[in-house]
Amino acid sequence: MTYDVLIIGSGPAGLSAAVYAKRAQMKAAVIEKEFMGTGQIALTDEIDNYLGLPGISGYDMGEAFRGHAEKLGVEFIDGEVIGVAKDGGLFTVSLGDGTALESRTVIYAAGAEHRKLGVAGDDLPGVSYCAVCDGSFHRGKTVAVAGGGDTALGDALYLTKLCEKVYLIHRRDEFRANKTVQEKVRECEKIELVLSAKVKEIRGSSKVESIVVDQGGSERELAVSGVFTAIGSVPNTAVLEGLCELEGGYIKAGEDGRTSCEGLFAAGDVRTKSLRQIVTAVSDGANCVDSVEKYLLGE
Ligand SMILES: Cc1cc2nc3c(=O)[nH]c(=O)nc-3n(C[C@H](O)[C@H](O)[C@H](O)COP(=O)(O)OP(=O)(O)OC[C@H]3O[C@@H](n4cnc5c(N)ncnc54)[C@H](O)[C@@H]3O)c2cc1C
Numbered sequence: 001m002t003y004d005v006l007i008i009g010s011g012p013a014g015l016s017a018a019v020y021a022k023r024a025q026m027k028a029a030v031i032e033k034e035f036m037g038t039g040q041i042a043l044t045d046e047i048d049n050y051l052g053l054p055g056i057s058g059y060d061m062g063e064a065f066r067g068h069a070e071k072l073g074v075e076f077i078d079g080e081v082i083g084v085a086k087d088g089g090l091f092t093v094s095l096g097d098g099t100a101l102e103s104r105t106v107i108y109a110a111g112a113e114h115r116k117l118g119v120a121g122d123d124l125p126g127v128s129y130c131a132v133c134d135g136s137f138h139r140g141k142t143v144a145v146a147g148g149g150d151t152a153l154g155d156a157l158y159l160t161k162l163c164e165k166v167y168l169i170h171r172r173d174e175f176r177a178n179k180t181v182q183e184k185v186r187e188c189e190k191i192e193l194v195l196s197a198k199v200k201e202i203r204g205s206s207k208v209e210s211i212v213v214d215q216g217g218s219e220r221e222l223a224v225s226g227v228f229t230a231i232g233s234v235p236n237t238a239v240l241e242g243l244c245e246l247e248g249g250y251i252k253a254g255e256d257g258r259t260s261c262e263g264l265f266a267a268g269d270v271r272t273k274s275l276r277q278i279v280t281a282v283s284d285g286a287n288c289v290d291s292v293e294k295y296l297l298g299e
Contacts, residue, residue, distance in 0.1 A: 003027050003103035005292050006093050008081050009236075011039020012278045013268025014109035015065040016285025018074040021107075024293055029101075030069070031093065033080035038062025039111055040269070041278060043130040045158045050278050058132070061278070077101070081110070084239055086261060105295060107288045108240065108251065108259075109267040112233035112276070117146060120201045126208030126226045131155035135162045138226045144169055144211045146199055147230035153177040153185050155228050160190040167222050169194040169213055194222070202227055235270045247272050257288035265291055 007014045010032035021028035044058030079095035093101045114129040128134040145156045148170035156168045173195045197215040212221045235249045245252040245260035250272045257265035267284035269276045
């Protein structure tokens, strides 16, 4: 069987594409590697910037997005995509279990993954990329958050609900996060700012026990039970290397999702753009299906 479109990833971009593709009566399926995955939003405590849904939890939003697609009868395929190849006018999408699927077009919406600190000890148990998932393991303890953007500050605030104390470590003396969140952080007594500080090492025999920072040339060792890393992400584009043009690891594509490989479209955090958010991912999914329709009609 040949699909009209295979959508890779069931985050906001992939699910939005799925809803639009289903409504356009395309033969479509969504491939997702995580069980019932809904993408990065599942890691988010509270989302306060999606129009009409102030304060919704990431989990609830993910369930609503996926539920919408399921209600329309979208086909979901569990599996990790390990290869995408094009031969003639058709794509072959290979999964980790050996399955090969054929499609006339592909919407690639595989999002991004967390960037590691790249220091000794960054793989110790207790190093986490998800405050919402792992915060409760540190109830009543002291933890560190590394980063200076919205995610880092949001994580620090969330962790104060559970932890005794939170060190917020940032390599600059100013944050990139939005001003409202910055104000909340500066007013919070449980957060100690450790600014202009570079993480040098995470120490512990079998799990995290402390974090070492270099602050203006002098070294500080802070006793913590966990380190939450929020220093950005890297796009999941390894399987596309050689197939389409990438820029800094991101798929080079505009708002219509068209890539340098005809029939391959990119949606969400994986593509070159300046604002990587839920609202832009959802909009990319819709735009990609519009582009797929035009492509299939030969426009
Ligand atoms: C902690 C945190 C807080 C955030 N808070 C906000 C916020 O408040 N507001 C906001 O607008 N945005 C927020 N964001 C950003 C937002 O979550 C992303 O912009 C959005 O999720 C991007 O959607 P996406 O569909 O492009 O990718 P993703 O959400 O990354 O989804 C990609 C999906 O593809 C799957 N996948 C990856 N590789 C493969 C493969 N090889 N095979 C099969 N499946 C694969 C993944 O498992 C995943 O489910 C936050 C992000 C994080 C991490």
